[in-house]
Amino acid sequence: MRRLIIVGALAITSYGVDANTLAQPPVSAQNPVATFKSSIDVVRINAIVRNKKGRFVADLTAKDFEVEDGGVPRPITDFRRDEAGVSIAMLFDVSGSMEAGMTPAREAATHLLSWLNAAGDEAAVYTFDTRLDEIAAFQPGMTALPPRLSSVKPFGATSLHDAIAQTAQRVAARESLRRAVVVFTDGKDNASLLTPGEVSGIASSIDVPVYIIGIVPSIDNPSADIATTSADHSALARALTNLAEWTGGRTFVVSTIAERSLMARHLIEELRHQYLIAFEASTLPGWHPLVIRMRDKELTVRARSGYIAGQSRPIS
Numbered sequence: 001m002r003r004l005i006i007v008g009a010l011a012i013t014s015y016g017v018d019a020n021t022l023a024q025p026p027v028s029a030q031n032p033v034a035t036f037k038s039s040i041d042v043v044r045i046n047a048i049v050r051n052k053k054g055r056f057v058a059d060l061t062a063k064d065f066e067v068e069d070g071g072v073p074r075p076i077t078d079f080r081r082d083e084a085g086v087s088i089a090m091l092f093d094v095s096g097s098m099e100a101g102m103t104p105a106r107e108a109a110t111h112l113l114s115w116l117n118a119a120g121d122e123a124a125v126y127t128f129d130t131r132l133d134e135i136a137a138f139q140p141g142m143t144a145l146p147p148r149l150s151s152v153k154p155f156g157a158t159s160l161h162d163a164i165a166q167t168a169q170r171v172a173a174r175e176s177l178r179r180a181v182v183v184f185t186d187g188k189d190n191a192s193l194l195t196p197g198e199v200s201g202i203a204s205s206i207d208v209p210v211y212i213i214g215i216v217p218s219i220d221n222p223s224a225d226i227a228t229t230s231a232d233h234s235a236l237a238r239a240l241t242n243l244a245e246w247t248g249g250r251t252f253v254v255s256t257i258a259e260r261s262l263m264a265r266h267l268i269e270e271l272r273h274q275y276l277i278a279f280e281a282s283t284l285p286g287w288h289p290l291v292i293r294m295r296d297k298e299l300t301v302r303a304r305s306g307y308i309a310g311q312s313r314p315i316s
Helices: 102-114 159-171 198-206 229-233 241-247 256-274
Strands: 042-050 063-071 076-078 086-095 122-127 131-138 177-185 210-215 251-254 275-280 286-296 300-302 307-309
Touching: 042 063, 042 131, 042 286, 063 256, 063 275, 086 102, 086 131, 086 159, 102 122, 102 210, 102 256, 122 159, 159 177, 159 198, 159 241, 177 251, 177 256, 198 210, 198 241, 198 307, 210 241, 241 251, 251 256, 286 300
Parallel strands: 086 122, 086 177, 177 210, 210 251
Antiparallel strands: 042 275, 042 300, 063 286, 076 275, 122 131, 286 307
16 A cells, blocks of 8 residues: 655545554664664654544653554653754755756745744755755754755756665754654655665664655646656655655655645644653664554554664653
């Protein structure tokens, strides 16, 4: 079943994390990346809960959640529903295929910035083709994109998967905030060393959700009436959607001004409604699939799909 999130006139749907979702771990789960190793033995999870109507559910407690680590129930040792700020790294694809997509990508990012609070929230801007470049470091109160971004000319090949992994590592340092990598791309990758599965394993192991914003014309948008058959088989509808879901993020495909505006509001609202859950990590090395359930079966929850023992960070 395709689980692509399309932004349009209807509200965005939500789904739970269950055993079926975790049947196949990311490729990197079997080949951990040494860069992310640490001695910390507490796993932190950001979870988003919705009711049947797709609305966020507030005022839950730790008793409302169940956590399974590789099939083993884990007691929750810390639980928070506070108002921590939002930290987003906006990652722009500036490879040659994005020549026509840069203007709508900048517009979508500007909408995101409009939903940030001057006090407490922060943003950073990165670009990539075959390498990652920092355009603006993390800073609070960012209300407009850096002028330098307007002068970037899309060119060259695309290392999309590699850029996401590198950016996730930088976002992981923003420990006290509700953090995410937001990627503006047409979904094409022709030069990465990492696969989508490896990237999702890296990002989920350090609890950084990845949101993919597909910047495409309506003909390539699976929800559009004029979309071609190939739209259903693009990376935005398959590999990148899986990557985002494994990390606890989402994929949005946006082709119009209204869709880009709606995406921005829903994305920031989602980050603000996260519950922070922590439990003691397993002493067994390697990849551990996580299943987060709600005791109330009328509710659905979304969170990252697993962790690599010893690599997660505690709630700070």
